Amino acid sequence: MREIDRIVLHHSGRGVFGMLEFPIFTNLMHKNKYHFLVERDGKVYNGRPIEIPGEHTDAYDPHSVGICLIGNLNKRVPTEKQNRVLINLVSGICQEFHLSPSDIYGHRELEQTICPGRNVNLDEIRGQVEETLFVDSLPVIF
Numbered sequence: 358m359r360e361i362d363r364i365v366l367h368h369s370g371r372g373v374f375g376m377l378e379f380p381i382f383t384n385l386m387h388k389n390k391y392h393f394l395v396e397r398d399g400k401v402y403n404g405r406p407i408e409i410p411g412e413h414t415d416a417y418d419p420h421s422v423g424i425c426l427i428g429n430l431n432k433r434v435p436t437e438k439q440n441r442v443l444i445n446l447v448s449g450i451c452q453e454f455h456l457s458p459s460d461i462y463g464h465r466e467l468e469q470t471i472c473p474g475r476n477v478n479l480d481e482i483r484g485q486v487e488e489t490l491f492v493d494s495l496p497v498i499f
C-alpha cells in the first residue's frame with residue numbers, strides 16, 4: 358500500500374461542458390481522477406482504487422486520497438446529506454490511515470484555485486471530523 362499523508366477535497370465545479378452537476382455525466386468524467394465522489398443526494402461513488410494515486414492535486418497526488426463533492430460549490434452550498442456522508446467518509450479514511458483532522462486539506466490550501474468552492478468551510482469540516490473521531494474513540498461501556 359502506498360503511504361497516505363493527507364486527504365484533499367475538491368468539487369466538480371462547472372467543468373468543460375458547464376453541466377457537471379449532472380450526476381451520471383460527472384461521475385463518468387471524474388471517476389478516473391478521484392478516489393471517491395460524493396453526490397448531492399449523499400450517494401458515494403468509488404473512483405480510482407485507493408492503492409493507486411489519483412490525478413487531482415499534482416505534487417500531492419502520490420500521497421493523498423482525493424474526494425470530489427459533486428456540484429458547483431462556488432454557487433451552491435453542499436447539501437446536508439452530502440456533508441454528513443463526507444464527514445463519515447473522511448473520518449473513516451482518517452481511521453484507516455491514522456490521519457488527524459489537520460491532514461484534511463481543501464484543494465485551495467495546496468494550489469492556486471478556489472476549489473472545493475467558496476461555500477465549503479474547511480475548518481468546519483475538520484471540526485466535524487474531529488468530533489466524529491473523538492466519539493468513535495470513546496470506550497463502549499455495557
Ligand SMILES: [Zn+2]
Pocket residue numbers: 366367368413464470472473
Ligand atoms: Zn480541486
